[in-house]
Structures are given as C-alpha cells and as structure tokens.
Amino acid sequence: GAGVSQSPSNKVTEKGKDVELRCDPISGHTALYWYRQSLGQGLEFLIYFQGNSAPDKSGLPSDRFSAERTGGSVSTLTIQRTQQEDSAVYLCASRPGGGRLETQYFGPGTRLLVL
C-alpha cells in the first residue's frame, strides 16, 4: 500500500512569507506526528494528532507555527512569517492506533529553505 506522502518535496520562500506543508498519512492510521530536522537541533518533535483528541502542540517552537488535521486524515503544517531559522526538513509520520508500542512510518519530508 501507499506510504506517507508529503508535499511539496522542496520549498524555497522569502523571509516573512507564509508556507503550508502537507502530509497524507497512511490510510487508516489515526496517529500523526510532525517532526523537524535541522542542522543545529537534530530531529525535534513538533505536534501530535490522535483521532479526535486535542492535539499535543508542546513541540511547536513559536506561535508562528500551527497545524491542523482535517477529517482525521490529511494534515497541514503552516508557518507564518517565516524566518531563516525555520529552514529545515519537515517530516511527517503516522502510525496505526493509540497504543504506545507501534512503529511510526515516515514520509520523505519537505525541505524548506527560507532566504
């Protein structure tokens, strides 16, 4: 079956512009995560969605970052007024259910460059 897909693959934007990154999880997966990978910080958790529960936003670095998940499937990560330090690879992952022991399946990521 299809894996996690993300779009766009690459995004170049100017400082101050808003960007939207999209994640299509594996069909039927109820848990969805966003991570960020940057040179200075490694891989960082950003936000977690599980079913209809309120998302865990504890990893979002500032209020310029937001995410939503519509219909329990597709998720969009929005970065407003981008800054150069937002440049990173943004990775989305999904897993089947609410249990704590299950593997996460990662998408190929979106490489964001803020000029």
Place this chain on the structure above:
Amino acid sequence: SQQGEEDPQALSIQEGENATMNCSYKTSINNLQWYRQNSGRGLVHLILIRSNEREKHSGRLRVTLDTSKKSSSLLITASRAADTASYFCAISNAGGTSYGKLTFGQGTILTVHP
C-alpha cells in the same frame, strides 16, 4: 534533556566488517526504536525493542537494550556499502500524554567502504 545520545557520531568501516552504534537515554521508556536515514530525507524504521525485552534480531541487525544502564546498541553484521546512512535511536517515553511521541538521538553517520 530527554534526548538520546549516540556514539560514535561517525563510524567508517570496510565492507564485511561489523558496525556497532550505541544509544543512551535518561528517562523511563516504553520502547526504543532504531531508524535509518539516507541523504537527509525520510526515515526508515529498522527495529523496535520494548522495555521488557533485552535483545532482538532482524536479519543482519541485532539490538540490545539494558534498561538498568539506560542504553541500547545496534549491531549491523557483515556490513555492505548500501548500509551507508545515518542511524538514529528514538525513545518512546513512558507516561505522559503524547503516546508514541519519539525523542531522537543525534545520530551516527555510518560509512561502509567497498
């Protein structure tokens, strides 16, 4: 910080040799996972070991977990040039509300020379 720490940061070996990477962590865990990443893009899940397990095998991979020492190791036997990649350990913490949220180590860059 709850982040896992890995060593070595970089490892260079010849094809056919074994590669061992280590991961240490600070918190109680539900499970520990190892991932591989090629060319800075998507992560590929390799193996998951639960907190009540001590050793697990998958093909040429062997993972050990010592919860008393809060450490894990990943052994790749009979390495191949195609194993060249970055390897990350990731911890799923016990407790908390973000079930399955992973905290990653900084990774080990493995280079296997043909």
